[in-house]
Amino acid sequence: MPLVIxxxxxxxxWCLLTDLQWLKPLFLRSFSELCGLLLIPQLWKGAxxxxxxxxxxxxxxxxxxxxxxGAKVKFLPPYSPDLSPIxxxxxxxxxxxxxxxARTLESLDQAMVLAVNYITQDDAFGWFNxxxxxx
Numbered sequence: 001m002p003l004v005i006x007x008x009x010x011x012x013x014w015c016l017l018t019d020l021q022w023l024k025p026l027f028l029r030s031f032s033e034l035c036g037l038l039l040i041p042q043l044w045k046g047a048x049x050x051x052x053x054x055x056x057x058x059x060x061x062x063x064x065x066x067x068x069x070g071a072k073v074k075f076l077p078p079y080s081p082d083l084s085p086i087x088x089x090x091x092x093x094x095x096x097x098x099x100x101x102a103r104t105l106e107s108l109d110q111a112m113v114l115a116v117n118y119i120t121q122d123d124a125f126g127w128f129n130x131x132x133x134x135x
Contacts, residue, residue: 031056035065045070050133052076052084085127089119 039049049066051057053075066073081087093115100111 032059032061032065035062040065040069043069043071047071048074050074050076052080052086053078083131085124085131085133088127088130089123092119092123 043049043066047070049071051073056062057075063073076083096115096118097108097111100107100114102108102111
């Protein structure tokens, strides 16, 4: 099933990138809910969750939720893209999006779906390995 990215989601991301303060609580709530729905159920006692220093990653409710199942939270050093597999993922996604040459919101919406599906499991394993994280 392909990932569907709504125009609203893209707009929220744009607002976050442009630092519109009123949207930050929405993103924090969404990130907390995402952790509750997808991350927390997959964790076990002794698991380690490694996050970069995005402000919402430091939210107390996120840390408490992760630690409530016996997992630990570790943060990467400030600005350390060489240690973060997601930076390699963003690079591949941005390269793909540039090649799509989307010039309208609708074509960008379609390109985003294609871009997300362009990432493979082998890519993810390679990025984790490249960053010295064992999978």
